[in-house]
Amino acid sequence: MLENIDNKEPLFPISTAAKLLNISVHTLRMYEREGLIIPFKKESNQRLYSKADLERIECIRKAINESKISINGIKTIYSLIPCWSVMNCSHKDRKNCKAYNEHTGPCWNYEHPKTICEKRNCRDCDVYQKYTQCNEIKELIKSISR
Amino acid sequence: MLENIDNKEPLFPISTAAKLLNISVHTLRMYEREGLIIPFKKESNQRLYSKADLERIECIRKAINESKISINGIKTIYSLIPCWSVMNCSHKDRKNCKAYNEHTGPCWNYEHPKTICEKRNCRDCDVYQKYTQCNEIKELIKSISR
DNA sequence: AAAAGTTGATATTTATAAATATCAACAATT
DNA sequence: AATTGTTGATATTTATAAATATCAACTTTT
16 A cells, blocks of 8 residues: 555655654654755645655654764764765855855755755755665765775 | 973873863763773873873864764764775775774774774874864865765 | 772763643644 | 644653763872
8 A cells, every 4th residue: 555656755744644653743843843854845834745754754763762863963964965976066066055065964954045956956856865874875975985 | 381292192191181171080981982082091001191182072072062963973973984085995905894884983993804904003093083073074075075 | 008090880860852742823624 | 614634833841861970999109
């Protein structure tokens, strides 16, 4: 039933997502406020979560509850993702980009004026979608290093 | 007085270090147990801290108390330091190296049999000495990326 | 040789991050 | 039109990480 649905389709309202994950609605909103997740939003501003979102959240929960990494720790780890390399953005973009130049949170928590990311939706970006776990981030760093 | 002493010379016993940092002796030993710091040890097993050690510890304290990154978070961040690039170790070394292949703690917390690091003292290594802060680590990742 | 400091190990305290609850205003569903 | 669910904001609870304390055995200092 849940097997053959599109991973990326935003289907579940917040209460369903909370039930499936066995956490409270408030916790989901907190993760969002901290910038760990970016749920889809309807025109009415209501959230919808995809299967991929749920998997992402499970992964974040493991980091917090099993690996004992604080939310600020996770944000800092995300800030180390070499997004510039994933997007292959220009030297000029990098100069303008807070994500490139700071290290307090993930790139998707910054505004991106005057960069290749300006009009893109971070929810649909590889940087957000593909590097949720620490091993994925480390493999990325390996792959871009000489 | 403290200005013109060698940064790297291990001079201060643990009680002096604790006083200078305004923390308890126990906390210093805890940071060591967690693998965040590697103090110098005398033949009698007693610890000595250098000025550089004190600066490193201050930096770790800021991460914990101001940036609210948990100790496990810091360990995970350190595990992302591309040590293989700093040491320029061989393909074979990398295959044998837990530091390269895992991501729970800094490279200096692993054994290094059959690698270039085998007989080196991690306390004296660039990886340990030069990449204490998050911005330093991010700059390193930038510098090795294409 | 006595005093002061260190060792590791275990137990306890405290500070606070993470999670939950409550609320009135608004949206969606039947 | 009534019920159910959502929104953000603020306040509260709880779980636990970080820090401290205690201990006997061992070193160093004077």
